[in-house]
Every structure is written in C-alpha cells, then in structure tokens.
Amino acid sequence: MIMRPCIGSFLVTFLFSFLLQRVVIFGARFRAVKEQAWSPPRGWNSYDSFCWTVSEEEFLQNARLVAQRLRTHGYEYVVVDYLWYRRKVNGAGVDSLGFDVIDEWGRMIPDPDRWPSSRGGKGLSEVAKIVHGMGLKFGIHVMRGMSTQAFNANTPILDITTGKAYEENGRKWLAKDVGIKERACAWMQHGFMSVNAKSGAGRAFLRSLYQQYADWGVDFVKHDCVFGEDLDLDEISYVSKVLSGLNHSVLYSLSPGTSVTPAMAKSVNGLVNMYRITGDDWDTWGDVASHFDISREFSAANMIGAQGLHGKSWPDLDMLPLGWLTNAGSNEGPHRKCNLNIDEQRTQMTLWSMVKSPLMFGGDMRQLDDTTFKIITNPTLLEINSFSSNNKEFPYITSQNGLELKDHGSSETLTFGLTSCHDSKARGWSARATGLDLEQVCWKRNLSEGQNDPFCLYKKQPLLLPGVDMRYKHHYDGKVHLLETGRLESCLGASPNQKLTSKEFERGSFSTCRWDANQMWQLNANGTLENSYSGLCASMNKIKVNSGTNGIRAWTASGRNGEIYVAFFNLNPSNVVMSMKISDLGKALPGKNFENAYALCKCREEWSGKDFFVVKESLSIEVVSHGCALFILNCS
Structure with missing residues (x-):
C-alpha cells in the first residue's frame, strides 16, 4: 500500500520522460526534413571525369578527397552518376543493350566487377556506409521507369508490403504489363522506358526501386530522362510521394533540362529539390554563355529557392566541368584538362553562384590543382551561393561605346518551342481546311500587324506499320502526324534521338515519318497541340533578335549582412570597359534608395583584389574577354 504512490509516481515520470524523448526525436527529424535543401546543394559527381565507367575504388578515392578538402566548404554530397549497373566489357556503351545487371524483380543492381562490395545482395549499402563514415552524404543517378532488359526478360514485380510478386485482380503482374515500350528514353532508346505510373503494378514497381535505394542508405537521387522534353509528370509525382514517406530525407533531383520553361518547372518544383x-x-565557352538567358528567365519567374520537397527547390545549371575530365559518352576515365581558360572558369563559377545554382563539381579530385580548388572554394562566391537574396539580372550597365544592355536595333521572330500544356502561351492552335482536300494545324497568335499568314503544318493520319505491338495502338487514337508540306513525308518530332550535350539543337525537327510517339500530336479543344511522347504542348514564341548586341551582362544580389554584390560579365571576344551608376542599384534591389547625393559605397573587386575604396556616382572597370568582375559593395 505504501509503495503504490511511489510506483505510480515512477511510472508517470518514466512515461513523461519517454514521451518527451519521442517528441524531441520526432521534432529533430521534422526539422531536418523541413530544412531539406534550404540552400543550393553542393557536392561532387562522377560524370564529368568518368562518364559511366567509374569503379568503387575510384569513387571512394574521390569521396575521401572531397571529405578532406571540400567538406569544410559545404560540399557534402558525393554522387555516382549513370550506369553503375552496366558491365564494363567489350560492346558495352551508353546506349547498349544486354550488359546491365538486374535482380529477379527487374531492378538495377551494381556491376559486381566494378563494385565488389555489392556481392551477396548488398547493393550499394557498403559504399554508403563508408561515405557516411566520412561525414558525407551518398547519391546515385537513376533512369526513368524500367530497363529494356527487365522488360524483355518480363520479370515479376515485387510487392514490398508482402515480399512476394505483386498480384492484382487475381493475377501476378509482370514487367511487360507496366512498361511502355513506345515511351523509350529519347537519348537512351535501348536502355529505359516509362512505366504506367497510374496503375497499381506500375506504382509497385517504382516503390520497390526507391525503397531499395533507401535500404542501401542513399541520400540523393538524380532522376534522369523524366524532365524537359522527356517530361513524365506521373512518374515524378509518384517518386516524390515515395521519397516523402521514407524514414530519412532523400534529396530529389531531375535531369536533363532541354526545352524547360518556368511554366513547366512550376508543375514540378514543389515535388523536387x-x-x-x-x-x-x-x-566549352558556348555552353557557359548559353546559360545567361535561361538564368534570367527563371530569376524573373521567382523560381530561385521556391517551394520544394520538404524544403526548397533550385534551378540547376548542371555540373562544373573544371579540372581533370573525360569526354561526353566516353568509355574511359579522366584523361585531359578542362578546355576553359582561367577567365572563363571564373565566369562560370561566378554565374552559378550569383544565380544560386547547385554546385556539383565534376573534376577528378585526385588531380585537383590549386587554381581549380581556389575557384570552387572561393569564400565570397560560396557565401553568395548559399546566403544571398534578390538575385537577378541587372540591365543598367553600359560598355565603353555607350551601348546599354537593353535592346538596341532588335527585331522579332517566331520560334517553335515546347511548354506545359497548362501554360496559357500554349493555346493558339486550330485546324483549317485547304482547297487540296488536306487539313492544316495552324498557329494564329502573336501575328504582327499586316501579317495574315499563320504558321501552319499539314495533318496526316498515321498508318499502322507492321511490327507495332497492337497493345500500344490505343496510345495513338486521335493522334496525327504533322508535315512540313502536303507532299513530302517529313514529320515534326518533339524530342532528340540522342542525348544533347553542348551542341545546338532545334526544339522541333523534321525527319522521316514513322510510328513513333515522338512524332504523334493531338490537337485539343482548348487550342493546345500536345505531343504524345513528352506530354508537352507546342507554342510559337516571339523572341527578339538583337542586330547590335554588345555581349555584356550583369547580375546583382543582396548579402545577408547588408552587402550588395554586382557581377559584370563580358561575353565578347575582346576586352570591354563596363560601367554602371550607383544610383541605378535602387532599381534592382527592393527597399534600397541610392538617389541621395550623400550615398556612398565602399567597394572591392573579388578576382583582382582591387580596392576601389569609396564609390559615389559610378563604377567602371575593364573586363577581359569571356571574363567577369565581381564587386562587393557596402553602402550607406
């Protein structure tokens, strides 16, 4: 009788302590998830230096050096890029078929010759443990949907809730029941295809993939061939849902980004990081220079640091191919120096930082030279990349000849593009008859005054070709081919047949007509023209072509301690003196007023180390060809 109050008191205390501990742990987990990608992710990726050939030994050698040299600078992810499951033997390559290692459920598992710790069903778990022991996070590259190898083998689908083959409606479902062969990855057509992410079996297959990655200890997933011209919103949405339900945070990245628009990005940014x-x-310099326009578009659309998966999302300008590299599509590892000169490398790193792109270094860490190291660890640039705000292009600059960045002598032209079908800019297509018993699909919006002829393509009903699996015929009901003329058999396609690298491309291209979802289009009642392969819609966009562009750009950003960052970029083949008025800063930075005659700014230029001391009215500097200048201003 005397002990009962003590026991009761003890139990109450114990339960209270236990519950408090659970709340603390849950709260810590909740905060960790909520803070996912609160700043642009930073790390190392194997692609630029190894293409697909990296081995476990090579990867871990690089990871150790990232831990030793870059971790203190915020580089925390080490990522194995694509085809870690492909055997490195004669005949194997980027788009080869029959060389992948898959398990009984059709899931990719590491090539045991390149990844010996994976033997015995361990997958990449041993590698992940080693990486975590270095204080780093482990990432992998994965492709869309299902491998062609699994489809051809018609493997069963794992139901992770039962540990057995997935069953529905009284039967077991197999790979060929969910794989969509007609939606093969455009740049790896022999490798991977979409799965039906709306079916129970298709979702079970995707769930089994990403649960396995989580079981291995993966912290970062780079999901390829599901975005841009290969957009598969159903798969992205379901993968995001699966990742959200895991016991630990997994950063979600999408690739590649050809033909991406802000409107398309807004359909996925809340699902990814x-x-x-x-x-x-x-x-190449052309690759670096091509990033300025797209960066401006996404900044203007307020997409930098927008809502993401359990945190924020970041437009990604791709990896930093600096240092010791290989070649795109190569079967060999790092063997050459970066082709960019020192000024071009500084320009790339400065732009990536000013637009707050993720920083994923691609060079071989074993050959990291001091010059490259100083560029990718520059403390000012890393501060800007993580903590700046109000990042945007700054148009109020002039060159020595007095030309401004604004349009001069520009004309307009229409270009074919792809965008989200929910984008109002995609509405403007309609059908019209001709006098030749042919029908056309025409774009009638954005016509200039006095211009009566719209842009038109000829409709043609596609014929069912021999060899086409009848199960997929329904994918093309109501779809048409679009021809350049009424006679030539040249059809409009919406996606490239190989992976795009640094080469220019046409977003819409004509080629020999075939039974291919890439060339199938549907004219919808709301005036959109939808491509069957990507699910994107065509639009004709007005763009301005500058007849006298002077190749100068600038970006501004606000620092977290009141600093103002201004970057000048010279895209010209010769040196240019660039200038700006201090009073114009107020036009770009909200809440700032620089019209006061007594406004003064202390100024330093980062790359030269030059101290401009006090700048009152204007700032001017000569910027070398393809180079940049980065100013840090403290104004009062």
Missing part, C-alpha cells in the same frame, strides 16, 4: 534547366554543360 533541384531540377536541370539546360542540356548537359561541358567545358
């Missing part, structure tokens, strides 16, 4: 907005970036 980073997404490519360009094709592959390699070490």
Whole structure:
C-alpha cells in the first residue's frame, strides 16, 4: 500500500520522460526534413571525369578527397552518376543493350566487377556506409521507369508490403504489363522506358526501386530522362510521394533540362529539390554563355529557392566541368584538362553562384590543382551561393561605346518551342481546311500587324506499320502526324534521338515519318497541340533578335549582412570597359534608395583584389574577354 504512490509516481515520470524523448526525436527529424535543401546543394559527381565507367575504388578515392578538402566548404554530397549497373566489357556503351545487371524483380543492381562490395545482395549499402563514415552524404543517378532488359526478360514485380510478386485482380503482374515500350528514353532508346505510373503494378514497381535505394542508405537521387522534353509528370509525382514517406530525407533531383520553361518547372518544383534547366554543360565557352538567358528567365519567374520537397527547390545549371575530365559518352576515365581558360572558369563559377545554382563539381579530385580548388572554394562566391537574396539580372550597365544592355536595333521572330500544356502561351492552335482536300494545324497568335499568314503544318493520319505491338495502338487514337508540306513525308518530332550535350539543337525537327510517339500530336479543344511522347504542348514564341548586341551582362544580389554584390560579365571576344551608376542599384534591389547625393559605397573587386575604396556616382572597370568582375559593395 505504501509503495503504490511511489510506483505510480515512477511510472508517470518514466512515461513523461519517454514521451518527451519521442517528441524531441520526432521534432529533430521534422526539422531536418523541413530544412531539406534550404540552400543550393553542393557536392561532387562522377560524370564529368568518368562518364559511366567509374569503379568503387575510384569513387571512394574521390569521396575521401572531397571529405578532406571540400567538406569544410559545404560540399557534402558525393554522387555516382549513370550506369553503375552496366558491365564494363567489350560492346558495352551508353546506349547498349544486354550488359546491365538486374535482380529477379527487374531492378538495377551494381556491376559486381566494378563494385565488389555489392556481392551477396548488398547493393550499394557498403559504399554508403563508408561515405557516411566520412561525414558525407551518398547519391546515385537513376533512369526513368524500367530497363529494356527487365522488360524483355518480363520479370515479376515485387510487392514490398508482402515480399512476394505483386498480384492484382487475381493475377501476378509482370514487367511487360507496366512498361511502355513506345515511351523509350529519347537519348537512351535501348536502355529505359516509362512505366504506367497510374496503375497499381506500375506504382509497385517504382516503390520497390526507391525503397531499395533507401535500404542501401542513399541520400540523393538524380532522376534522369523524366524532365524537359522527356517530361513524365506521373512518374515524378509518384517518386516524390515515395521519397516523402521514407524514414530519412532523400534529396530529389531531375535531369536533363532541354526545352524547360518556368511554366513547366512550376508543375514540378514543389515535388523536387533541384531540377536541370539546360542540356548537359561541358567545358566549352558556348555552353557557359548559353546559360545567361535561361538564368534570367527563371530569376524573373521567382523560381530561385521556391517551394520544394520538404524544403526548397533550385534551378540547376548542371555540373562544373573544371579540372581533370573525360569526354561526353566516353568509355574511359579522366584523361585531359578542362578546355576553359582561367577567365572563363571564373565566369562560370561566378554565374552559378550569383544565380544560386547547385554546385556539383565534376573534376577528378585526385588531380585537383590549386587554381581549380581556389575557384570552387572561393569564400565570397560560396557565401553568395548559399546566403544571398534578390538575385537577378541587372540591365543598367553600359560598355565603353555607350551601348546599354537593353535592346538596341532588335527585331522579332517566331520560334517553335515546347511548354506545359497548362501554360496559357500554349493555346493558339486550330485546324483549317485547304482547297487540296488536306487539313492544316495552324498557329494564329502573336501575328504582327499586316501579317495574315499563320504558321501552319499539314495533318496526316498515321498508318499502322507492321511490327507495332497492337497493345500500344490505343496510345495513338486521335493522334496525327504533322508535315512540313502536303507532299513530302517529313514529320515534326518533339524530342532528340540522342542525348544533347553542348551542341545546338532545334526544339522541333523534321525527319522521316514513322510510328513513333515522338512524332504523334493531338490537337485539343482548348487550342493546345500536345505531343504524345513528352506530354508537352507546342507554342510559337516571339523572341527578339538583337542586330547590335554588345555581349555584356550583369547580375546583382543582396548579402545577408547588408552587402550588395554586382557581377559584370563580358561575353565578347575582346576586352570591354563596363560601367554602371550607383544610383541605378535602387532599381534592382527592393527597399534600397541610392538617389541621395550623400550615398556612398565602399567597394572591392573579388578576382583582382582591387580596392576601389569609396564609390559615389559610378563604377567602371575593364573586363577581359569571356571574363567577369565581381564587386562587393557596402553602402550607406
């Protein structure tokens, strides 16, 4: 009788302590998830230096050096890029078939010759443990949907809730029941295809993939061939849902980004943490220069640091191909120096930082030279990349000849593009008859005054070709081919047949007509023209072509301690003196007023180390060809 109050008191205390501990643990987990990608992710990726050939030994050698040299600078992810499951033997390549290692459920598992710790069903778990022991996070590259190899083998689908083959409606479902062969990855057509992410079996297959990655200890997933011209919103949405339900946070990245628009990005940004907005970036000046326009578009659309998966999302300009590299599509590892000169490398790193792109270094860490190291760890740039705000292009600059960045002598032209079908800019297509018993699909919006002829394509009903699996015929009901003329058999396609790297491309291209979802279009009642392969809609966009562009750009950003960052970029082949008025800063930075005659700014330029001391009215500097200048201003 005397002990009962003590026991009761003890139990109450114990339960209270236990519950408090659970709340603390849950709260810590909740905060960790909520803070996912609160700043642009930073790390190392194997692609630029190894293409697909990296081995476990090579990867871990690089990871150790990231831990030793880059971790203190915020580089925390080490990512194995694509085809870690492909055997490195004669005949194997980027788009080869029959060399992948899959398990009984059709899931990719590491090539045991390149990844010996994976033997015995361990997958990449041993590698992940080693990486975590270094204080780093482990990432992998994965492709869309299902491998062609699994489809051809018609493997069963794992139901992770039972540990057995997935069953529905009284039967077991197999790979060929959910794989969509007609939606093969455009740049790896022999490798992977979409799955039906709306079916129970298709979702079970995707769930089994990403649960396995989580079981291995993966912290970062780079999901390829589901975005841009290959958009598969159903798969992205379901994968995001699966990742959200895991016991630990997994950063979700999308790739590649050809033909991406802000409107398209708004359909996925809340589902992911980073997404490519360009094709592959390699070490050519043309690749670097091509990122300025797309960066401006996404900044103007307020997409930098927008809502993401359990945190924020970041438009991704692709990896930094600096240092010791390989070649795109190569079967060999790092063997050459970066082709960009020192000024071009500084320009790339400065732009990536000013637009707050994720920073994923691609060079071989074993050959990291001091010059490259100083560029990718520059403390001012890393501060800007993580903590700046109000990042935007700054148009109020002039060159020595007095030309401003604004349009001069510009004309307009229509270009074919792809965008989300929910984008109002996609509405403007309609059908019209001709006098030749042919029907056309025409774009009638955005016509200039006095211009009566719309842009038109000829409709043709596609014929069912021999060899086409009848199960997929319903995918093409109501779809048409679109021809350049009424006679030539040249059809409009909406996606490239190979992976885009640094080469220019046409967003819409004509080629020999075939039974291919890439060339199938549907004219919808709301005036949109939808492509069957990507689910994107065509639009004709007005763009301005500058007849006298002077190749100068600038970006501004606000620092977290009141600093103002201004970056000048010279895209010209010769040196240019660039200038700006201090009073114009107020036009770009909200809440700032620089019209006061007594406004003064202390100024330093980062790359030269030059101290401009006090700047009152204007700022001017000569910027070398393809180079940049980065100013840090403290104004009162």
